[in-house]
Amino acid sequence: MSAPTPSVDPELLRARAYLSRVAEPPAAALAAFVDHVGPVEAAERIRRGAVPDVVRSATGARRTVDRVDADLEAAAATGARLLVPEDADWPRWAFAAYPAAGTRELGAPLALWVRGPLRLGEVAERAVAIVGARAATGYGVHIASDMAGGLAAAGATVVSGAAFGIDAAAHRGSLASDGPTLAVLACGIDRAYPAAHSELLDRIAATGLVVSEYPPGAVPARHRFLVRNRLIAGIGAGTVVVEAGLRSGAQRTAADARALGRILMAVPGPVTSGTSAGCHELVRNGALLVTRPEEVLEAVGRLGVDLAVEPGRPTRPTDRLDPDQAAVHDALPSRAARDARWLAMEAGLPLETVRTGLLDLERLGMAEYRDGLWQRSLPSR
């Protein structure tokens, strides 16, 4: 499971290994350059310094460091391999939103060092991130573990950051349900951080996947945790925050999830608990309050899969519809499935009106309800 995918050209793989070290993530300018000229030419031109200024400034410090062989060997020594965008297993869907996302720099990773049998491209579509406070309470640990267990039992892959507290509880809850789980590190794939979770990381890698965009040997510097969080938010179709202070890394992951258009969810707790204050603030700012795995699954649905459904050509017997029904029908996407809240926002109608309209449309054969989400019905053939 540690060998590079045979289908990827070795020269391309070596170029990506070089690129993964030459700039500090997130390297949006470099990613754009690589997209433009291709990884092999990009690596060659960076080595020569023949690149645009924004790329030069991002790569200048490390462009002469060539540790490609050492990195690939170090990774292989720990059972890891380099997953590149040219690999069939690359989660294209997960990172598609990155270049366009918001004001913060959310560059897509240039490559990912991965350890474990899980196929990232397959699981990303049904992955859910669970993140939260390191200094979690017993309540938070219990909820994170239960939530992860329920999601894993339903076939979802739980993504988190292997930190103390909520992260570890999420991984453990998933493993306890025999669900493969995915940990994204803020250091090299060959390091165990935190050290106390060395055994947990081995358990994750045995059935799931440990992932890092940092080259082997990279230390878990403080800023890398925040940068890493955009991958946790991006790999999942949605992010659930279980216990978070008002200013916390989990809040940052939540902001990334929002910027990437992912479904942001938060679990409430006692208002007397400071570790739930961040969750409550998220809900006050539009995150979906969730209390059970079923509610998470309903919200996330089969989002990734449904996005791939072929576009429908509705027959448009819309004359029959009253203005509210027509507004709901207009808001219903044909390529994607959405929940009623999203449709209410889109249509500018009260939630109850949208729900009534959806049921009307369903009865008329113009809308379909599946796994908690609505979409336009495909024309019958």
Add this chain to the structure above:
Amino acid sequence: MSAPTPSVDPELLRARAYLSRVAEPPAAALAAFVDHVGPVEAAERIRRGAVPDVVRSATGARRTVDRVDADLEAAAATGARLLVPEDADWPRWAFAAYPAAGTRELGAPLALWVRGPLRLGEVAERAVAIVGARAATGYGVHIASDMAGGLAAAGATVVSGAAFGIDAAAHRGSLASDGPTLAVLACGIDRAYPAAHSELLDRIAATGLVVSEYPPGAVPARHRFLVRNRLIAGIGAGTVVVEAGLRSGAQRTAADARALGRILMAVPGPVTSGTSAGCHELVRNGALLVTRPEEVLEAVGRLGVDLAVEPGRPTRPTDRLDPDQAAVHDALPSRAARDARWLAMEAGLPLETVRTGLLDLERLGMAEYRDGLWQRSLPSR
């Protein structure tokens, strides 16, 4: 404090006393008839049976019962008086939305029996209802008491139903902050229900107000609690639910608050607590999550007062606006103030876009922010 307001004509007062007993609330058809022909003629025609069928069916059973003198005497004996819509102290604003509200019958009261020194017409504009489970937990009682104390300290009047659990905690928290509080009963004003709260009701009546639309002697029949809840929801500018099961009276009050266009709020709790499950469900269906009195005050703002602001005639230099700004401006009411969430729903735009647009409009002098709410700027004079 128990004498009828001198300014109200005694014949009119007696007619209203008769009307308050002749039909079981909520009596929307009767209220419409009284609005149409006036209370004195309405009472006279009901006595004769010369009324439309809908009114006859509502009043047929009791129309020959004349207990006007006995009711007024029974009320006076407990220090209560009859407050009528013709009284300057009638909370017109509070009941204005009733005839138009939703599908359930939410008739405005025909008169209110009141005990205590509080001027209902004055306090309704800055009243907040706090309701919740009778079988509250220690957590819920603590939160309800703290919330009520904080609201009372800020000058808001706490409205509730004097029941065990959350209701009583809300009244007591308000009294502990030396705030007058308002209890709406589901029985006659001369009865103490629950009996164990007899002393609490006396304390409420000493500085605040005990209110009932039922005539003296009326028993607290089961259905009257649900009917009474529409008054709790209506007297307040907003309703805060603190602990409620999934099917509970508090949920019904919440539904009434929503139907009446009041701001509906809920306090979260542990997801492991069944008494918080109703609160979480409310938030999932659009209620505002609140954790502190400040958040309630921010949401409710000076809603009642702001609603009385005269309509603005904006100068409409809307050519300067980009599509998002224009959409936000279109959604901004000129007669009322709304929060950003409401505007996002109205405009069909993401919350962040609306917030950015509002700040742009404020800078252009086209929107005003006061007490947490936005409205269109009045043209400068």
